[in-house]
Amino acid sequence: MTTDTTTLGTTVLDARGVTMRFGGLTAVRNVDLTVNSGEIVGLIGPNGAGKTTFFNCLTGLYIPTEGEVRYKGNILPPKSFKVTAAGVARTFQNIRLFANMTVLENVLVGRHTRTKEGLWSALLRGPGFHRAEKASRERAMELLEFIGLANKAEHLARNLPYGEQRKLEIARALASEPGLLLLDEPTAGMNPQETRATEELVFAIRDKGIAVLVIEHDMRFIFNLCDRVAVLVQGEKLVEGDSATVQGDERVIAAYLGEPFEDAPGDEEIAEVQAAEAQADTTTDAAPGKENDR
Ligand SMILES: Nc1ncnc2c1ncn2[C@@H]1O[C@H](COP(=O)(O)OP(=O)(O)OP(=O)(O)O)[C@@H](O)[C@H]1O
Structure with missing residues (x-):
């Protein structure tokens, strides 16, 4: 592939x-x-x-x-x-979302390493800040479209079903590009x-x-x-x-x-296969581990 x-x-x-x-x-x-x-x-x-x-x-x-x-x-x-x-972005074994923030806000948090606007710009909320914020929101919405959560952008993360919370974590990781x-x-x-x-x-x-x-x-x-x-x-x-x-x-x-x-087969199935193999005087083609080949 x-x-x-x-x-x-x-x-x-x-x-x-x-x-x-x-x-x-x-x-x-x-x-x-x-x-x-x-x-x-x-x-x-x-x-x-x-x-x-x-x-x-x-x-x-x-x-x-x-x-x-x-x-x-x-x-x-x-x-x-x-x-x-x-x-390099990652997700964790245990979900680490901001539960009381919206889905969109969680993705925006993931964008902070890609946002050039600094603290002063954010505090003064000048035109540069607004432009950067708009671009970030657009990108975050694109990511939510990509993972299929755009229609839940304004939901609180904690209200998502478990599988969607895991997806959101991936979107947040992707937000750092x-x-x-x-x-x-x-x-x-x-x-x-x-x-x-x-x-x-x-x-x-x-x-x-x-x-x-x-x-x-x-x-x-x-x-x-x-x-x-x-x-x-x-x-x-x-x-x-x-x-x-x-x-x-x-x-x-x-x-x-x-x-x-x-x-994987249970013990009974393995015993059956082994007994059949022993009886059938098989060649070495019946490789061990074949049962796991899918
Ligand atoms: N911070 C730490 N301090 C001391 N020992 C640790 C620490 N982190 C992991 N270990 C130990 O290192 C070993 C490997 O743990 P690790 O969590 O990396 O395994 P894992 O393959 O990810 O396991 P699992 O599939 O259960 O998540 C374990 O013996 C664990 O107890």
Whole structure:
């Protein structure tokens, strides 16, 4: 799946040797990861594997103990608002909207890194301020159209259904006009329809020329969506490749034992298949992990 609007292959994000230690605990160990323009890259791994910690290292919330992170060739500054200004936006695992502000106001907040008008201009409310404010509102409304919330621009964020609140978070992140969007579990708590809509939204974002790096536990979502998937286990990158490669990798299957993929067969089905295979004197073509191939 490619996009017409970007040149595939230009490195947007380049994380090298990222390590994050908390006292004696190494949450992320020597992780390399690149995201190229036009790509949607997935980051998966069991609970506590270090995925969010890695995101925090990419977005200036944490300063990695070792390693460096470059965005379009430049080392990212160790402050989250500067990272956003540089072109990297993110959403969080837990919704962080301004609940008592309107939908439109939430998106306008996300635009502050792109608004040139300073404090004095805002206080004096001169013509420059009014022009900038009008342009910001127009852009925010465009984004709300794009994610399908324009008709709720004046609603309070707290009154939106859960799935729409998550969408609004994405719109707010997009308001900073990023070149790279990091999504931390965007479908957590969503029903299947909302998840499918989010999938379409992420494709549409990619088609606008924004590269995407996404953490998600929903394997079907990840494998449908991503051009490339990296697997973190206990802070280390275990495997990286396209969806088919990662789904078929026995180390990945082993890492997820006890936490099966959605729709993965239950123990009974596995036992049945194994018994049938043993009986049928099968060749090695019946590869382990095939059951997860969709
Ligand atoms: N600020 C912190 N201080 C100390 N330990 C931390 C901190 N943040 C994360 N950790 C630890 O680092 C490890 C990785 O946690 P992290 O939240 O990055 O995992 P994760 O892969 O995102 O998990 P999940 O899928 O459950 O969100 C865990 O052992 C966690 O307890």
